[in-house]
Amino acid sequence: MPAPYDAPLETLFLPFSASNLRWPQGPVLFLRARDGWPLGEHATASQLVCAQSFRPFAEALERSGWEVRSEQVLEESSERYPLVLVLPPRQRDEARALFARALDLVAPGGQIVACQSNNEGARSGESDLQQLAGLGGKLTKNHCRTYWTAPQDGSHDEALRKRWAALDAERPILDGRFHSRPGVFAWDRIDPASALLVEQLPATLAGRGADLGAGWGYLSAEILARCPQVTALDLYEAEARALALARRNLAGSTAQLGFRWQDVTAGIDGRYDFIVSNPPFHTPAREDRPDIGRRFIAVAAEALRPGGQLFMVANRHLPYEQILNESFGKVHVAAERDGFKVIVGTRGGRA
The missing domain is CATH 3.40.50.150 (Vaccinia Virus protein VP39)
Structure with missing residues (x-):
């Protein structure tokens, strides 16, 4: 049975297929990852690390051979990534906390790329990422908006990152x-x-x-x-x-x-x-x-x-x-x- 069409997942990779961004050689982290054919078009199983707390999505990723790590494992690791992909959730505090987590996990000179559908808060998400870490560009397709940061050099708003990181705390x-x-x-x-x-x-x-x-x-x-x-x-x-x-x-x-x-x-x-x-x-x-x-x-x-x-x-x-x-x-x-x-x-x- 074919997987249902996932417009945000497909559009997330648009900057790479359209040559706006170059896919890195090093490891890639995918926060709130979902499985689909675009992953195999760009990443290898040894390169991509996925984070997904929703069991059906995590199992689909594992069945396709992708590594899935828990939030706790990511927090305890010192590894940083030249590219962090994000599919932000609809709830804004949770999404802002996820952007803060992505900023904490991206390597110096690395980038964060996110995508949302227009009816799931895409404009707000773009504005939030720009406020936190600066915006390097954006593209729209499939009723979705993909947006990304410029290469990170430590000049982001660190005080804002700390505040947003606590927004989804227990x-x-x-x-x-x-x-x-x-x-x-x-x-x-x-x-x-x-x-x-x-x-x-x-x-x-x-x-x-x-x-x-x-x-x-x-x-x-x-x-x-x-x-x-x-x-x-x-x-x-x-x-x-x-x-x-x-x-x-x-x-x-x-x-x-x-x-x-x-x-x-x-x-x-x-x-x-x-x-x-x-x-x-x-x-x-x-x-x-x-x-x-x-x-x-x-x-x-x-x-x-x-x-x-x-x-x-x-x-x-x-x-x-x-x-x-x-x-x-x-x-x-x-x-x-x-x-x-x-x-x-x-x-x-x-x-």
Whole structure:
């Protein structure tokens, strides 16, 4: 199956294919990397180092033979790169922190090249990079904007770099009950869908459970606080930055906890007495993907013991009824509010 068209990834390499910039001989770092044919057009497997915290993207890169390193490994390394490629996220504080990180990792005389689609903050990103490190040039194509710095000589705004580097740092939220950081889903609040789901969770939940798409851990924290008979809980989350927050937010629990950096759509291991989920319905690039939620439902049904229950919340309009009825012996809508619905599915005697 061919990979979906990735306009920002293709346009990121436009300055090199158009001869505005020369591809370096030394190592290249790619922050928030995604796999695609443009990588092989320019880089070799021994040259390119990728950083990607979203598990499906990281796995795609690894399958194609590219090296993927974690943020922590990059921070602990003294290696600097003559070229740093960046696909900035939409959230501006997170993007600014990523630019600061790129500036910290670029070698003297090296350059930073970034690309965003026009509807994902391209103009703001260009302005931010110019403010931080100066602008060497820009190109537009495919409804995207690619922009880059002049060769770095240490004359950037160091005070600004330090301020921006802290913009996506972990911090207390909700009166200090939790810690979060910009860029993860609903990073500074309890989203209304999750709040509605929590209201419908019975205090009698017991045994071993799982939270699919756990984010920074709100649903799991509420289960552990409200349901004393829960003995074990596995948190599945594709975004490593969010999973690290969940680990911190649940650190005081006495239940047996598992933290799985995993793409739920690839399937999960284990047999569970209950599963909760507020499944995503779009990709990090904000592309609508209701098939992700449908796959979460199918995976949950496979992972539940007979009689086990799925408690999930979704936007009211999403077409989940068919897969729910195919996967569970009994299905009912427990609550509806503010455009969301809470659905409970009970697994029958057979999968």
